[in-house]
Amino acid sequence: METITHAAIRQSGRYSRLKIEGLSMELLRGLYRGMVRLRRCEEALMVQYRVADEIRCPVHFTIGQEAVPAALGLLLRKDDFLYSHHRCHGYFLAKDAPMGALFAELFGRTTGANGGLAGSQEISMPSHNFFSGAILSGALSLAAGSAFAFQYKGDDRVALAGFGEAATEEGIFWEALSYASVRKLPLVYICENNLYSMYSAQVNRQPADDLSKRVQAFGVRTFTLFGNDPVAAYEALREAIEYARKGGGPCFLEFYTYRINAHVGPESDDYINYRPADEIEFWKSNDPIALFEERLDHAGLLGRSERELIVAEIDEEIDEAFQFARNSPMPADVDLEALSRSCESPFAERHLPLSSVGDFDETQPVAVLAPY
Ligand SMILES: Cc1ncc(C[n+]2csc(CCOP(=O)(O)OP(=O)(O)O)c2C)c(N)n1
Numbered sequence: 294m295e296t297i298t299h300a301a302i303r304q305s306g307r308y309s310r311l312k313i314e315g316l317s318m319e320l321l322r323g324l325y326r327g328m329v330r331l332r333r334c335e336e337a338l339m340v341q342y343r344v345a346d347e348i349r350c351p352v353h354f355t356i357g358q359e360a361v362p363a364a365l366g367l368l369l370r371k372d373d374f375l376y377s378h379h380r381c382h383g384y385f386l387a388k389d390a391p392m393g394a395l396f397a398e399l400f401g402r403t404t405g406a407n408g409g410l411a412g413s414q415e416i417s418m419p420s421h422n423f424f425s426g427a428i429l430s431g432a433l434s435l436a437a438g439s440a441f442a443f444q445y446k447g448d449d450r451v452a453l454a455g456f457g458e459a460a461t462e463e464g465i466f467w468e469a470l471s472y473a474s475v476r477k478l479p480l481v482y483i484c485e486n487n488l489y490s491m492y493s494a495q496v497n498r499q500p501a502d503d504l505s506k507r508v509q510a511f512g513v514r515t516f517t518l519f520g521n522d523p524v525a526a527y528e529a530l531r532e533a534i535e536y537a538r539k540g541g542g543p544c545f546l547e548f549y550t551y552r553i554n555a556h557v558g559p560e561s562d563d564y565i566n567y568r569p570a571d572e573i574e575f576w577k578s579n580d581p582i583a584l585f586e587e588r589l590d591h592a593g594l595l596g597r598s599e600r601e602l603i604v605a606e607i608d609e610e611i612d613e614a615f616q617f618a619r620n621s622p623m624p625a626d627v628d629l630e631a632l633s634r635s636c637e638s639p640f641a642e643r644h645l646p647l648s649s650v651g652d653f654d655e656t657q658p659v660a661v662l663a664p665y
């Protein structure tokens with residue numbers, strides 16, 4: 294199998310393998326729309342971020358990394374669970390969660406997905422089975438737990454988690470992977486390897502750029518791909534999700550990509566000089582949307598005027614999302630104590646008496662926990 298690393302991608306030059314032949318117009322339009330919707334959303338939020346200082350939470354933008362969330366959005370079922378990390382807007386939209394609830398959350402309004410109290414990197418939308426979080430790798434074990442619950446109940450649901458390559462530097466990644474492999478859990482791990490953790494390159498943090506190889510040692514099926522090809526991303530994700538759904542066990546997909554914007558916030562962080570200018574230029578020339586548009590033009594599909602209509606429709610949705618956020622009320626005084634801490638634990642209180650029946654006796658009946 295061909296080895297993919299960030300260095301090998303640079304060496305092989307501009308990507309030329311994007312194939313759209315034989316794909317339905319519905320799929321091509323869906324991929325294009327998903328990528329452009331995320332891009333326009335992020336660009337608009339960047340422009341509005343400082344205007345009137347209405348967005349106060351840190352935002353990790355995702356320009357350049359649109360292909361994977363766009364592909365994922367066409368494959369997820371409503372009842373699947375998707376977990377994500379700090380760079381979460383693409384995953385939020387992929388789970389079909391409403392743009393207005395995202396914008397209002399960033400604006401700190403009551404109509405935000407979490408009533409304006411979570412902000413960008415902690416946003417969740419339980420009604421859409423979507424959960425993100427700023428604790429790096431925290432979502433990985435939660436996703437494994439959901440996958441365990443689905444398997445235990447005999448559901449054919451899949452739990453997925455999207456994260457960056459630095460999440461694999463936490464022990465919990467390997468612990469969850471090991472458990473998922475042993476139990477053949479319906480779990481799909483989506484790693485967007487964008488080479489950096491904040492301002493630090495992967496080679497300065499990990500022994501080698503060979504994550505998939507290390508994951509294979511855990512008996513987990515892996516897919517390693519150039520991550521700015523939406524069609525390849527779609528096909529790999531489809532195969533992995535189906536494999537997990539049918540009981541094959543967990544999958545790990547590593548998508549090689551690059552974030553064009555700063556690690557956090559709308560302003561550039563290139564003044565830190567943590568990444569070479571020619572590297573940034575290389576990845577700009579491999580912009581997933583530009584690569585896709587080129588192939589569409591070459592094949593004479595989804596022409597300029599049709600694409601402009603899609604963009605206009607998206608821009609209208611974005612305008613409405615801003616209006617919704619700006620016209621929504623700020624939260625009233627919030628009791629943070631009650632929000633973040635509670636001495637009550639109804640689940641434990643219901644079940645602990647059951648599991649402490651008598652002294653240890655291996656013949657005693659096993660307490661059966663009711664689902665909560
Ligand atoms: C447990 C923990 N440690 C450190 C951080 C600080 N932190 C926030 S984002 C980030 C970089 C993450 O890099 P990666 O996982 O590759 O995702 P990317 O930002 O590149 O998308 C770090 C170290 C954190 N949020 N949580």
Ligand SMILES: [Mg+2]
Nearest residue numbers: 457458487489
């Ligand atoms: Mg990274």
